[in-house]
Amino acid sequence: MLEDCKYRELLEENRKLRESVIHLREYDPVTNLYNREAFCASAERTIRQTPQTRFEIICIDIERFKLINELYGREQGDLLLKYVAEQLKCLVREETHIAGNLRDDVFALCIPAYEEEVTVERILRIFSDKPLNSQAVPAVGVYRMDAEEPAAGSMCDRALMALNSIKGNDHHVAVYREGMRENLLREQEITNSMAAGIQNKEFKIYMQPKCNMETGKVVGAEVLVRWQHPEKGLLLPGEFVPLFEKNHFIEKLDLYVWEETAAWVRRWLERGRACVPVSVNLSRMDIFNMDVCSVLTDLMERYQIPTGLIELEITESVYAGQPERIIKETERLKKSGFTILMDDFGNGYSSLNMLSSTNIDILKMDMRFMEGEGLKSLGILDAILHMSKWLNLPVIAEGVNREQHVKTLRSVGCVYGQGFYYYRPMNTEEFEHLLLTPGKVDFADGGRKKVGSGHFLDLTDLFHKDTLTDRLLGNITGAVAQYSYDGTRLCVLRANGEYYRLMDEYWMNKSGHVDVMRDILPEDREKMTDALSRAKESKEKEGAEVFVRKRRGNTVLWLRIRFFCLTSQYGNDIFYAALSDETVRMNSIESLRISEERFRLAMEATNTVIFELDTETRTAYYSEYAQKAFGLDATVANAPEGFIEQGTVCEGYEETFREIYRAIYRGEDKASCVVRAKMGDGSTVLNRITLTAIRDKEGSTVKAVGMVENVSCSEVEDEEK
Numbered sequence: 001m002l003e004d005c006k007y008r009e010l011l012e013e014n015r016k017l018r019e020s021v022i023h024l025r026e027y028d029p030v031t032n033l034y035n036r037e038a039f040c041a042s043a044e045r046t047i048r049q050t051p052q053t054r055f056e057i058i059c060i061d062i063e064r065f066k067l068i069n070e071l072y073g074r075e076q077g078d079l080l081l082k083y084v085a086e087q088l089k090c091l092v093r094e095e096t097h098i099a100g101n102l103r104d105d106v107f108a109l110c111i112p113a114y115e116e117e118v119t120v121e122r123i124l125r126i127f128s129d130k131p132l133n134s135q136a137v138p139a140v141g142v143y144r145m146d147a148e149e150p151a152a153g154s155m156c157d158r159a160l161m162a163l164n165s166i167k168g169n170d171h172h173v174a175v176y177r178e179g180m181r182e183n184l185l186r187e188q189e190i191t192n193s194m195a196a197g198i199q200n201k202e203f204k205i206y207m208q209p210k211c212n213m214e215t216g217k218v219v220g221a222e223v224l225v226r227w228q229h230p231e232k233g234l235l236l237p238g239e240f241v242p243l244f245e246k247n248h249f250i251e252k253l254d255l256y257v258w259e260e261t262a263a264w265v266r267r268w269l270e271r272g273r274a275c276v277p278v279s280v281n282l283s284r285m286d287i288f289n290m291d292v293c294s295v296l297t298d299l300m301e302r303y304q305i306p307t308g309l310i311e312l313e314i315t316e317s318v319y320a321g322q323p324e325r326i327i328k329e330t331e332r333l334k335k336s337g338f339t340i341l342m343d344d345f346g347n348g349y350s351s352l353n354m355l356s357s358t359n360i361d362i363l364k365m366d367m368r369f370m371e372g373e374g375l376k377s378l379g380i381l382d383a384i385l386h387m388s389k390w391l392n393l394p395v396i397a398e399g400v401n402r403e404q405h406v407k408t409l410r411s412v413g414c415v416y417g418q419g420f421y422y423y424r425p426m427n428t429e430e431f432e433h434l435l436l437t438p439g440k441v442d443f444a445d446g447g448r449k450k451v452g453s454g455h456f457l458d459l460t461d462l463f464h465k466d467t468l469t470d471r472l473l474g475n476i477t478g479a480v481a482q483y484s485y486d487g488t489r490l491c492v493l494r495a496n497g498e499y500y501r502l503m504d505e506y507w508m509n510k511s512g513h514v515d516v517m518r519d520i521l522p523e524d525r526e527k528m529t530d531a532l533s534r535a536k537e538s539k540e541k542e543g544a545e546v547f548v549r550k551r552r553g554n555t556v557l558w559l560r561i562r563f564f565c566l567t568s569q570y571g572n573d574i575f576y577a578a579l580s581d582e583t584v585r586m587n588s589i590e591s592l593r594i595s596e597e598r599f600r601l602a603m604e605a606t607n608t609v610i611f612e613l614d615t616e617t618r619t620a621y622y623s624e625y626a627q628k629a630f631g632l633d634a635t636v637a638n639a640p641e642g643f644i645e646q647g648t649v650c651e652g653y654e655e656t657f658r659e660i661y662r663a664i665y666r667g668e669d670k671a672s673c674v675v676r677a678k679m680g681d682g683s684t685v686l687n688r689i690t691l692t693a694i695r696d697k698e699g700s701t702v703k704a705v706g707m708v709e710n711v712s713c714s715e716v717e718d719e720e721k
């Protein structure tokens with residue numbers, strides 16, 4: 001019997017263990033959803049068992065999830081994944097619905113095709129509800145099952161293919177199309193011919209000059225690769241660089257391009273010619289997978305290239321990935337004498353404050369600012385230029401292809417430009433010809449002229465919390481930002497992490513607007529404007545403080561902002577601000593004010609006056625309203641005699657009046673009387689006075705509350721008559 005019991009226990013334990021092993025094997029530990037294998041297996045099973053239904057696979061990826069992890073911390077990242085997983089679970093209540101977590105932030109659903117529309121809508125809603133305030137944005141790829149359906153694994157791949165086609169752009173949903181597969185095939189062809197391409201020297205370096213927009217002269221050039229493909233003709237980098245970045249061939253290609261560049265510079269110098277600095281592009285992969293610093297210094301030595309003649313462009317998004325590592329690497333490169341350009345700046349990956357911690361030399365402003373007439377994003381452009389002045393960074397605008405661009409850029413103080421308006425990328429022979437053309441090149445201007453002149457405060461220093469605290473802000477730490485203000489728009493130039501947490505926004509959100517004024521409730525904007533002008537008048541000393549409200553979802557965020565005006569440039573004022581969240585405090589002050597106001601109104605409406613009586617000192621305290629009504633001082637000592645001496649109580653009523661006070665002093669709970677009292681304006685009014693005792697924990701009276709009620713028009717008066 002006992003044996004049997006033990007045996008069953010063991011059996012049960014074994015079953016539990018087996019279950020947990022299966023669980024571990026099949027479920028993602030963070031989201032508790034099926035992992036890829038289990039999801040595929042389960043989907044295939046369901047599809048097989050329900051032959052009359054057409055299914056589809058929907059894959060969901062959280063855009064820039066890495067960045068979310070970085071901004072809010074891994075824990076928050078995991079919370080977000082869990083949240084999404086929970087929401088997806090709610091969408092798969094039926095047996096024919098399956099949810100999975102393919103990897104990290106990639107989720108998948110397998111559902112009947114007729115539910116696509118509703119499901120996609122619900123998925124989007126999960127994110128539009130701003131889970132955990134994270135501003136997470138989804139990319140959704142849909143694969144609609146074919147008559148002869150492939151394995152679930154390749155269905156997922158196709159859904160992912162669709163998803164990848166929209167990653168990083170403004171679309172959120174894409175359905176798999178046949179063309180996508182062709183693209184894949186094309187990619188395959190390229191992959192097959194890339195190694196031979198290097199061997200046969202099919203890759204060529206092209207140069208695109210960079211110009212000083214004030215003089216129109218060439219001050220440098222960027223090296224851009226082209227592929228003279230034996231079958232496909234001349235290929236632009238857009239057709240192969242992204243692919244090489246995926247399949248890691250980019251490292252080989254870049255090594256080749258750098259080598260070719262160094263070789264060209266050497267040959268050119270050997271011909272006794274002067275050269276402008278030329279920049280090469282570095283890929284994220286290069287930095288992570290090779291010792292770029294050693295490779296490049298070795299190259300400079302082998303080809304005897306003078307320091308400064310080869311510069312390095314590193315794209316902004318790289319900095320957003322693993323900032324510490326990149327910052328360290330750029331630091332090393334700089335120590336070895338390289339000039340570092342931050343490429344594609346403003347693409348949306350880095351917040352401005354990232355710049356203060358990266359020690360780069362030149363900013364290359366992304367082409368997207370040049371769309372249309374270049375006026376669309378003038379505010380941002382302006383903000384970047386301001387900020388670059390603060391950081392003492394020269395700026396090169398990319399994609400300058402119209403005269404209007406040049407005008408606009410110059411009006412905001414941008415000196416350098418690169419784009420089709422000046423020159424298209426050209427082969428080395430053409431570039432050599434250009435270098436030799438008299439009057440076209442300025443060999444002394446390396447494209448390093450700072451924007452505007454020097455600045456008056458060291459901002460790196462200023463942004464350091466402690467200095468900040470000491471110098472300007474007393475004991476306020478927390479959210480700080482720099483704004484530029486043109487009289488209407490208040491744009492963020494830089495801000496710290498705390499600021500973004502408080503304001504719940506990236507520096508540039510999707511809509512691209514940076515005007516903080518628009519986030520402030522309309523009725524508070526005047527207060528803001530007023531504070532800004534007060535701050536401007538007071539200069540650095542005290543600044544100006546303001547309490548304003550900002551919408552946050554369905555609630556309102558109360559902000560205390562202290563502005564300091566730092567300087568004015570290009571007709572804009574630059575402010576520095578410390579912000580704090582005063583929502584809790586302001587809400588309680590507000591509710592107190594409202595309740596007092598309500599109380600006062602109620603009192604006035606009922607002709608009732610309330611006062612406080614300190615039973616120990618026998619002093620009565622009156623509100624302003626009561627003081628006015630009865631012509632009394634704020635306090636009346638020695639109650640009740642004090643009132644009688646002042647003549648407040650009309651003749652004949654004194655004894656009744658005294659009696660209620662005596663009752664309270666004796667320890668009674670309540671006492672009331674009706675007396676005729678003289679009012680502030682000399683008239684007499686019949687009042688009912690009620691005193692109510694307030695006791696402490698021991699039960700002794702410490703206070704009383706008096707209530708005076710005008711009963712002139714009531715039955716009491718009629719009776720008296």
Ligand code: C2E
Nearest residue numbers: 224225236237238241257281282283399400401418419420
């Ligand atoms: P990027 O570094 O931002 O290079 C600038 C791109 O903008 C070049 O395209 C250039 O031809 C183009 N461009 C210049 N001015 C204008 C303009 O006024 N209007 C327009 N619409 N475009 C202009 P390209 O040569 O096709 O290169 C595309 C991207 O490929 C580059 O963008 C860079 O990210 C990458 N790339 C090019 N060469 C290399 C390389 O050797 N190594 C690596 N890792 N990446 C490279």
Ligand code: CA
Nearest residue numbers: 222281313343
């Ligand atoms: Ca570049």
Ligand code: CA
Nearest residue numbers: 343344364398
């Ligand atoms: Ca660029």
